[in-house]
Amino acid sequence: MAPKVDQGTIIILDVGRNVLSPEDKKGSAPAGENNSFFLKAKECAARIIERKIMTQANNFVGITLLGSKKTNNKMAEEVEGAFRHIDVLFPLQTPTWQMIRDLPEEPSLKSRGDWFDALIVAADQFKDEMERANILNKKIILMTNFQSPAKINDDQVEMVVNGFKEENFEVDVIGLDLTDESHKGDDIDLARHFVEVTKGATAAFDYAMRYLLFHKKKATSSAWHWNVELSIGPNIKIPISAFIRTKDEPVVKPWKKAIRDPVTSTSSTTEGVMRNKVLINTENYSTVDAVDIVKGYHYGERIIPLSEFDKSMLYEPGEKSLSVYGFTHADNIRWQNLNGNGLQYIFGRISDKKAQYTIRCLVESLHELNLVGLVRRVFNNGNAPKMFALMPVIDPKEDFLCLSMVGICFKEDIKNMAFPQTKFKKFACSDEQVNAFKDLIQAMDLTSAYDDTFDDTEAFPIAETVSPTIQYVLDCIAYRAMNPGKPLPEPRDDIMMLFRTPPLIEERSRDPINKLKQLLQLKKVEEKQKRRTKAQGRNDSTMLDQSGNQDQTNGDQSNGDLDMPKVQLPVLNNKGPVRIGTIDPIDDFQTLANNGKTLSDLAADMTDAIESLIYCNLDGNYSKAFDAMAFFRHECVKVDPSAYNTWLLRFRNALISRNNIDVITNINEKKLCLILKEENPTSIYDAENSHEDSQLYENDTVPDDTELSIKPEINDFYAEMI
Incomplete structure (x- = not known):
């Protein structure tokens, strides 16, 4: 079975001697190369081919040169002496960039062609192509100025015209607008007859280029739809079809990739770059098999593994469904609650008349009661459920009724922002100011942004x-x-x-803007850059600016307007650190100790900071952690050694479980081990009342069952530390 092609287009480009001279627009156009018919026709043909390529539609394009130096077509081989100077540059095929590159740079200086013969050659190409492809729409675009007369035979003309009509050909003439009565002649009349019989189109280059000004989307014969049953309660199920009305799509959809050969500058779609994905263990840089990998999620500094067993315990949304959870008043659904990820229209299933009637009743009921439906949608098996709002859409002029479905944000996606009140009597607008704003709004009406010289008076429809x-x-x-x-x-x-703003809008809004400037006198506020420093011997709320003047931060002594709306911001606290951090733990410890904090109050924060510096280290440099550890040990030697010893034993067990042997080695080398009695025999503990058999203070032993989980090589490190 022959493949289907949506549209086949043959462009007949006149390159004869007759298009060499500049185009004469009522004898007033200046002569020049930029005004030649050939350059405009070439640019228009290139734009048509470019659009065919960019839309990625299932189309065929062919190019035939009229008035070429050489003759290359099948009809000339069959009929000797006829169909001369007609060159089939590209037969019907998928459009490529090479077609644009191979367009002739300049027209022929001597030869001319017969445009009527060129139409017959194009029709013959479609006849040959129909044997290997089923072309649904057949279009022929003729670009000539008709200054080279065609050899017309009345009997032959009627036969060709009837054949074009029977084969459903569409003939378009671009270059001369045949609807303009100023164009006269037998060739013009015959071309106009072709366009009328085949229901084609005709336009000048300026109008055609305006149509080709922007890229268009690919035309689809039937829209994609999603079939499902709309469930209302346990007993009501309505077969519906959901069509996408608007959707956020990428600028460029996936293109077919090709590799360019740097030597021949040719591209190939069968070759590619070989890529191999390898999993590497960052600790010993060894290759890991994919079967030994357990996927997980990264939360902060921790990685939470998620095994296949855990996946089986996850929430399953169920099969494809669209279930109504309930109905609410339309005022409860605001635009802030919609996610804006597209809009869909819901109709009753095309093949089910009862479903269509049911949807119509539902739409009318929601409209009369001013209600909106809330539905839960599962697109297909395995997809997460989403919530949508069903709203009635009624167009009485077109007798159009359907349901619009738009997504609703979940609670976590909604951001609530509190703004200060602006309803103050001092800032209320007068009636004259309000009317001036109304005049400005009317002057900037985009529905009448252009005058009668434009086809449409609306801007940005x-x-x-x-x-x-x-x-x-x-x-x-x-x-x-x-x-x-x-x-x-x-x-x-x-x-x-x-x-840009349309010129008419800009002109109409000039006077209302000037009037508003007169009614609303604005004063420019210049803010001085202040360098705030704490004043010596004064309260924290008193600051000094650059000039040395006191700047009172108290609201009662502020120079600002008390009637202005204010937003309460958190006050910066300059009293120092609240707890010990990882940026400078030693300085934080000393600052908090000077503020009256005891060692017992600071021990937990200090040890947490040291552990964070070691556990969260990525480059293997523990110098800051060991400096903080040495400082903390020194402070504990002077005050309470048990705080350091108790933490070190617990920290050492954690290092063993994490297999951080290098950290234990550095602790031993830097002599940051447990605090012995002889280091401070006059501490808060009495040496005579302490344990005689132990050389440590409290918690100097490890639980008995710890040895079961410690490797033999770890015990060597313990022996050296103790």
């Missing part, structure tokens, strides 16, 4: 305004395909126009 970002990205792709070694261009003026 909904569902018609294109995205500047997408257009520029697609322009860059097309430019890079044609110019591989050149830098990307700046956005063209057509794209930059989307950012």
Whole structure:
């Protein structure tokens, strides 16, 4: 079975001697190369091919040169002496960038062609192509100025016209607007007859290029839909189809990748770069098999593993479903609660008349009661459930009814922000100011932004305004395909126009803006840069600026306007650290000790800081941790050795479980082991009342069952430490 092709297009480009001279617009156009018919036709043909490529549609494109120096077509081989100077440059095929590159640079200086014969050659190409592909729409685009007369036979004309009509050909003429009565002649009348019979189109280059100004999306014959049953309670199930109305899509969808050969500058889609993924153990830099890997989640400094058994215990959302949880008043659903990830329309299943009638009743009921439905959607098996709002959509003019489905944010996704009140009598606007604002709003009405010289008076119409970002990205792709070694261009003026205010809007809003400037006298506030430092011998709330003047931070003595709305911000506390941190634990310890904190109060924070410096270390440099450990040991020797000894025994067991042998070795080398009696025999403990058999203070032994989990090589480190 022959494959289906959505559309086949053959572009007949006139390159004869007749298109060499500049185009004459009522005798007023200046002569020049930029005004030639050939250059405009070439640019238009290149734009058509470019659009075919960028849309990635299932289309075929062919190029035929009319008035070429050589003759290359099948009809000329069959009929001797006929169909001369017609060159089939590219037969019907998938459009490529090479088609644009191979367009002729200049027209022929001597030869001319017959545009009527070119139409017959194009129709013959479709006849041959239909044997290997089923082309649904057949279009022929003719670009000529009709200054080279065609050899017309009345009998032959009627036969060709009837054949085009029977084969459902569409003939479009671009270059001359055949609807303009100023264009006269037998060739013009015949071309106009072709366009009318085949229901084609005709336009001048300026109008056609405006149509081709921006890239369009790929046209689809049928929209994708999601079939499911809408469940309301345990007994009501309505077969529905959900269609995507709007959706956030990437600028460029996945393209077919190709590798470029640097020698021949050709691309290949069958070759690629071989990539191999290897898992490496960062401790010993050995390769790990994928079967030995357990995936996990990174939370802060810890990695939580998640095994296959744990996955089986996870929450299962169930099968594909769309269940109504309940109904609420429409005022309860605000735009702040919607996630904006797209909009879908819900209709009754196309093949089910009862479902369509049921959805219609549901839409009318929700509209009359001013209600909104809340539904839980599971797209398919394994997908997380999401909540949506079902809202009625009614267009009485078109007799259009459906349900719109838009996502609702969960509680964790909603950000509640409190703003100060602005309803103050001092800042209330007068009636004259309010009316001035109304005049400005009316002057900036985008529905009447242009005068009668434009086709549409509305600026930036909904569902018609294109995205500047997408257009520029697609322009860059097309430019890079044609110019591989050149830098990307700046956005063209057509794209930059989307950012500019329409001239008529700017003109109408000039007077209302000037009136508002007169009614609202604004004063520029210059803020002085102040360097605040604590004043010696004064309260913390008193500051000094650069000039040495006191700056009172008390609200009662502030120079600001008391009627202005204020936002309460947290007051900066400059009294020093609250607890010992990991940035400078020694300085924090000394500062808190000077503020009256005892060793027993600071011991827990100090040990936590030391453990954090060791456990969270990534480069293997423990100098800050060992300095803090030595300082803490020295303080404990003077006051209470038991605080250090108790913590060190517990910390040593934790290091053993983590297999941090290098840390234990450094503790031994730096002599940061347990505190012995002879280091401070006059401490708070009485040497005579202490244990005689032990050379340590309290907690100088390890539990008996600890030896069961300690490797033999670890005991050697203990022997040296004790």
